[in-house]
Amino acid sequence: MTVTLAGAGAALPERVLSNHDFVHLDTSDEWIVQRTGIRERRRLAADASLAELATDACGRALADSGVAPRDIHQVVVATSTADRISPGMAVEIATRLGIDRPAAFDVSAGCSGFLYALDHAIAAIESGRADHVLVCGAEALSRITDHTDRNTAVLLGDGAGAVVVSRAEGGLRPSFVLGSDGTRIDLLHVQQDKLxxxxxxxxxxxxxxLMAGHTELVLERAGLGAEALDLFVAHQANARIIHAVRRRLGVPAERVFLNVDKVANTSSASIPLALAHAGEQQLLHPGAVLGLAAFGAGLSWGAGVITWRSPDAVRPDGELSAGRGVR
Amino acid sequence: MAVPSRTKESVEGFVLDVLEKLGIERDQITLDASFDDLGVDSLHVTELGQAVNREFGIEVHAADLEESQSLRQALNAIYAKAGL
Structure with a gap:
């Protein structure tokens, strides 16, 4: 028995802000692109529901995986910008999708939140508590952005991504590591002013x-070298960070996924959004070995190695997983 | 892995290699060319410091190289941290 990612889905708000929308902050398209790789980001309307956006992403992940809502045993949502403080968005999303009374809760671990939620899902499946877990990352960072601060306003975007994590036969056993260091809270935080x-x-x-060191660690624990990675999907905070990590790991540029240019930093939504976009671009195939890495407020961090479906996966409807828009 | 000997020559040679890997044209690099003219920005300098740290065990951080505007200034900051 192993655990794989069975499907992914993305949902973005319609409104697009380009770098030119920030020139009033005394910055420029050239500066933003050069330092961050970001060209545009999405913005959720002030009165819109993040849970609705997240539900769209989760619904697409379910459809991509072929797993029926009734077979989902747990729903975990990573977020720091939920519509309400309690209950967590996971409960609302599960109900909207017709998932019958699952364990459902939110996780807050900054930009590493999705990997924390994913690690929980893997552990739940490995321990026999669940067969399929829906894991979502959803953020409306515009709710905690200081829109007058050019150092942060240009970096942040809104969006949601989700994956279905499933028990499978064959393929690589996931290898994950998580950590945090509260002595560095001051580097990145949201205080009571909510900015x-x-x-x-x-x-x-x-x-x-953190991302390079812990990716090396999970690869070593999995008995793999960096050359085994079919695709490296890191938290999309800044293209320059991702390229620096890539150089440290020795992963060629063509095996690194980037969508930060289109979505900017969406915190805990970033990795599932990237996975869904990689799938849409036909960059994932059954058995593909994925390297995942994130860092964020805490500081917190996580890294993992997991496969995209098992090489011989058969979806619940009997269709080979390879038949669903992936090579 | 053995730590390479910490000499000014070995550090300078390594730094040149790193700048080249970061996409800076080697034949444009001189000790006194300004980082601005070379297209070396603060994130390149940060990555350079990390590479030196790993290669030579010299504890040089972003803040130590913050004021460096040229290769000579960056190298002097690194030498100072290493006691060279």
Missing amino acids: LRMRGREIFESAVD
């Missing part, structure tokens, strides 16, 4: 060290 503050250059330094 995100960060110290960019120090974050860059820590992010590269």
